[in-house]
Amino acid sequence: xxxxxxxxxxxxxxxxxxxxxxRAEGLSPGQDQVQAxxxxxxxxxxxxxxxxxxxxxxxVGRKEDYTAFDRAxxxxxxxxxxxxxxxxxxxxxxxxxxxxxxxxxxxxxxxxSPLERLLKRPLESLTPGxxxxxxxxxxxxxxxxxxxxxxxxxxxxxxKGSLYPPPCAGPSGREGRSWTLAx
Amino acid sequence: xxxxPAFTLESPEAVAALLERGRYVAEEGLAVAIFLALRLGxxxxxxxxxxxxxxxxARVLAEGLGVPLVRLQCYEGxxxxxxxxxxxxxxxxxxxxxxxxxGEKDPARLRAGVYREEFLLKRPILKALELxxxxxxxxxxxxxxxxxxxxxxxxxxxxxxxxxxxxxxKAKARPLxxxxxxxxxxxxxxxxxRCVFYWIDYPSLEKELxxxxxxxxxxxxxxxxxxxxxxxxxxxxxxxxxxGVAETLDLAASLLALGVEDLTSExxxxxxxxxxxxxxxAEKVRRALGELLSALA
Numbered sequence: 001x002x003x004x005x006x007x008x009x010x011x012x013x014x015x016x017x018x019x020x021x022x023r024a025e026g027l028s029p030g031q032d033q034v035q036a037x038x039x040x041x042x043x044x045x046x047x048x049x050x051x052x053x054x055x056x057x058x059x060v061g062r063k064e065d066y067t068a069f070d071r072a073x074x075x076x077x078x079x080x081x082x083x084x085x086x087x088x089x090x091x092x093x094x095x096x097x098x099x100x101x102x103x104x105x106x107x108x109x110x111x112x113s114p115l116e117r118l119l120k121r122p123l124e125s126l127t128p129g130x131x132x133x134x135x136x137x138x139x140x141x142x143x144x145x146x147x148x149x150x151x152x153x154x155x156x157x158x159x160k161g162s163l164y165p166p167p168c169a170g171p172s173g174r175e176g177r178s179w180t181l182a183x
Numbered sequence: 184x185x186x187x188p189a190f191t192l193e194s195p196e197a198v199a200a201l202l203e204r205g206r207y208v209a210e211e212g213l214a215v216a217i218f219l220a221l222r223l224g225x226x227x228x229x230x231x232x233x234x235x236x237x238x239x240x241a242r243v244l245a246e247g248l249g250v251p252l253v254r255l256q257c258y259e260g261x262x263x264x265x266x267x268x269x270x271x272x273x274x275x276x277x278x279x280x281x282x283x284x285x286g287e288k289d290p291a292r293l294r295a296g297v298y299r300e301e302f303l304l305k306r307p308i309l310k311a312l313e314l315x316x317x318x319x320x321x322x323x324x325x326x327x328x329x330x331x332x333x334x335x336x337x338x339x340x341x342x343x344x345x346x347x348x349x350x351x352x353k354a355k356a357r358p359l360x361x362x363x364x365x366x367x368x369x370x371x372x373x374x375x376x377r378c379v380f381y382w383i384d385y386p387s388l389e390k391e392l393x394x395x396x397x398x399x400x401x402x403x404x405x406x407x408x409x410x411x412x413x414x415x416x417x418x419x420x421x422x423x424x425x426x427g428v429a430e431t432l433d434l435a436a437s438l439l440a441l442g443v444e445d446l447t448s449e450x451x452x453x454x455x456x457x458x459x460x461x462x463x464x465a466e467k468v469r470r471a472l473g474e475l476l477s478a479l480a
Contacts, residue, residue: 030376040219049211050195057216061375063230063382 015041021076022059025068029059186342188224189316189356190248205243206397207236208390216381217244226339226360228375231383234427237363238322240383244359245318253358254320255307257327263334267344269304278302298348309344315356325364329371335362336374386428388415394428395435402439409446409479410435414458416475422464430458446479448472 019034029037037058044050052073060069192198198221199214209217217240220227229237245252255266275297282296303309311319321335338344339360343353362378364370386394388411395407402410411431418425426434437454438446451472459465468475 033376036219036223036225036379040223043222044195044215044218050215053212053215054219057212057219057379057381061228061372061378061380066382 012038018055018072018076019059021072022069025072027060027065027068027072033059033061186224186315186354186357188221189358190250191221192218194218201247202240202243205247207239207243208386208394208397209240210383210386210390213240213381213383216379220361220379221359223379224357226362226378228362228364228370228378228380229383230364230366230380232385232425232427233365234429235383235385236428237383238320241318241320241322241361241363244361248318248359250316250318251314252318252320253307253311253314254322257321257323257325257331259326259328261327261331263331265306266308266331266334267306268309268346269306270298271302271304275302300349303346303349308338309352311358311360312338312342312344312352312354315354315358317358319358319360321360321362323365324362324374325366325368325370332371332374336371336377339377385415385418385425388412391415391428391431395431398432399435399439402435406438406444406446407435410438412479413446413475416478417459417468417471420467420471422459422467423461424459424464426458430460434458446476448476 015038016034019029022029037055040054040058041051044054055073056066056069060066192201195211195214195218198218199209199211202209202214202217216227219225229240231237241254242252278297279293282293287293287296305313307319311317324332324335341353342357343351345351362374385391391411391414392408395402395411396404399407414426414431414434434454434457437457438450441450441454443450452469455465455468459468
């Protein structure tokens with residue numbers, strides 16, 4: 001579908017990684033559903049509850065699967081918090097990822113974060129772990145406010161009645177502080 | 184090329200606002216799901232306990248969009264003819280007589296004379312496809328059998344119907360298709376995958392209160408709150424048929440009509456039947472009523 005071309009390839013890969021995460025939870029959305037999901041994501045805001053709710057509405061077909069979906073969502077998108085991303089480095093050097101840099105030119109090569117280096121490699125060459133890291137990183141750039149705000153925050157993911165599944169602890173077991181990538 | 188969706192709204196908020204105007208208080212998730220169904224031209228499958236307002240969604244949407252609501256009420260043994268079309272045999276016979284009386288004897292011409300669109304009795308699905316700009320409600324799809332489900336799948340895939348005598352009729356635009364299910368039978372995965380899905384839960388106390396206030400503004404707030412709290416409590420009693428939102432509204436309306444000013448056992452006695460459909464449930468609630476009411480106080 002032509003509309004889907006708007007999604008940058010790396011981002012598309014990042015999103016499709018979520019489908020793998022769903023499969024790992026025993027859910028198997030059909031190809032048609034995945035396509036509808038990607039198209040649907042083009043028309044909802046990628047922040048707030050919409051991203052989560054749209055994904056659930058398009059990828060899940062029965063109530064019993066809501067729990068598994070939430071687990072996968074938490075696992076896959078739940079780490080989108082600044083301290084798990086190479087903030088300064090990534091943000092500082094990202095503009096350098098133009099044509100020249102992509103071809104390996106320039107003395108600044110050493111400034112690339114490991115993530116940026118992942119960006120340059122074809123997906124097939126990545127291990128599943130690397131692909132996941134890449135996907136999270138790209139998604140964080142695409143919609144930095146997705147995920148869980150700090151305790152008492154006004155955003156999604158907190159408190160009773162929240163639209164988001166409860167937050168999970170990151171790799172270090174800490175909760176996120178606040179979102180800074182957007183500002 | 185598939186027919187385009189008949190209409191679209193610019194955002195989930197616009198959907199929520201439209202529903203709100205129809206006095207339907209929707210969760211954000213429902214608004215997002217409807218928005219996607221409209222935008223992507225996919226059917227929406229709504230499941231939930233009876234009485235949570237699944238059917239109402241379709242009605243309010245049709246009203247809000249200013250298009251007809253075409254309803255197909257499903258039941259066990261529903262045949263394609265009742266869902267799609269039938270030939271009006273009586274009128275066809277009359278037409279043949281008429282043609283014969285005018286001297287027409289050629290069988291082929293006689294046939295052609297009666298297999299025309301005007302002798303077609305259009306049933307809901309065909310009607311909705313023809314209209315295009317419509318909301319097609321396929322209510323309680325779980326009551327039909329698998330064969331019918333398979334047929335639905337086909338229609339919802341390409342929004343067209345083939346009538347052997349006439350040809351293929353294709354929708355000019357995709358109507359918004361709303362399917363509801365009470366889960367008396369598990370629907371096939373293939374149908375689920377074709378739809379945007381949303382599970383409508385019982386509303387929270389605050390949301391249910393908003394619904395009651397929106398529908399029955401003349402009921403005092405304190406009373407409305409008590410009624411809602413009572414119904415929410417009874418849902419936790421493990422009843423055979425837990426009361427839905429429709430029943431909350433029935434109860435509130437009954438109390439309003441009777442001019443009841445305070446919720447007491449005596450006041451509730453005559454109206455228990457308005458929100459509890461099973462006799463055993465009414466008994467159970469009657470026994471627990473004292474406790475339920477003291478918890479409200």
